Amino acid sequence: MDKPEAQPPADPEEPQASRLTTIVLIVSLVLVVLVAGVLGTVAVLMTRNPDQPLLGGAPPVRLAVPLHFAPVKESKPAPCPGEQAVLDEEQRTCYLLEDGVTVLSVQRIEPIREKDGQYSVRIAVAAGFKDKLVELVDELEPDQRQLAVVLAPAEPEQPKTVVAAPVVTEPMSGDSLRIAGFTKEEADALSARLLGPSAGASPPASQPATDPGTPTNPGTDPGASPPVTPPASSGTDPGAATSPASDTGSGGNDPRYASCKEAVAHGYGPYSKDSHAEYSWYPDKDGNGVACNSGDME
Known part of the structure; x- marks a missing residue:
């Protein structure tokens, strides 16, 4: 009688996550509020556990005003009567936007002094919003399209405002963005603008979603209300x-x-x-x- 065929050894268990890495992505930054025509740097930090807060044990912070990231379909000088556009804060440029991703919570937004003496603004998004944002940025990279960063109040009557519109030149694979090329005053001002007047810990909820359709209010409504990210473990x-x-x-x-x-x-x-x-x-x-x-x- 033939001996039963020996079973091959089981494959070793796949690791749960990779080591933390830092990837630097270069973007051209058109800053419509503070600085025009500067170059930006996006630093991507990845965590071993995607549910663990990126910058330590503190839970995510809920933004006073949601941040919306959306591809720029077209930009033109203001005014733009009859068009579903979002204006910059100085109301000089109209941005026609496609569907994007709204971020309700972050780990941290802070100005950072770079080695060359300039300053950057780091945006570390909460883990629940990472995958959608990474997917969006990676879609824009091959054609080097603009990505608008929009302050998007939840109230429909409140206007949306484009605060930056970088051109994405490299893919992203993490949950922390660093936009460089500012003076200290500019970085401080942008950080404060993005954080808003007050913020608190995020309540539990499910994963975010991209906007389902075309905006209907004047100035483009990029702020379809996705669920709030759940609180992460402190580690x-x-x-x-x-x-x-x-x-x-x-x-x-x-x-x-x-x-x-x-x-x-x-x-x-x-x-x-x-x-x-x-x-x-x-x-x-x-x-x-x-x-x-x-x-x-x-």
Whole structure:
């Protein structure tokens, strides 16, 4: 009798997620409120666990005014009577927009000083909005199309405003965007404009969705109301004791902790070598130029 055929060994289990990586994407930025014709840089940070907040243990922050990202179909000088267009804040340019993605919550929006002395604005979207935004940006990259960043109040009677319209020249594969090329004052102003007057923790809800159809109100309604992202897990080890920070964050820096694990547990990090003084406080174990990322926790 023939021996039963031996079963091949099972394939090793696929890893749940990749190491945190940093990808720099170059975009041409047309900033309609603050600066015209500057170049932007988009830095993409990926997390090991897509449900874990990107920048530490804090839950996502609900934006005072939703941000809407939409492809620009056409732009022309204002006024544009009878057209479903969104204006810039100075009402000099009309933007005709296609369906896009509305972001209700972010991990953080902040100005960052770059190595060359210029400033950038980093937008770290909440995990629940990442996939739709990545898909949208990747669709625009082959033809290098413009992507409008729109302040989109939920109230239909409130006007929408285009605050930036970058030309996408490279794909995106993460949940953090960094737009560079500003002075400190410009970066501070744009960060404050995007965050709005107040914000709070996001309530639980399901995944976002793209706009289902053509806007109907004058000025284009890009703000179809997608559900709110669910609160993410903090990633804190409940059995690990933490020590008080050795530095209270003087000079605008974050508090200093004994280890990256403690810093992340308190909602701080990761830190880029080129952008954060805090990078020098902690070991960059994986040597990728970012301290206190998932690769430094092992």
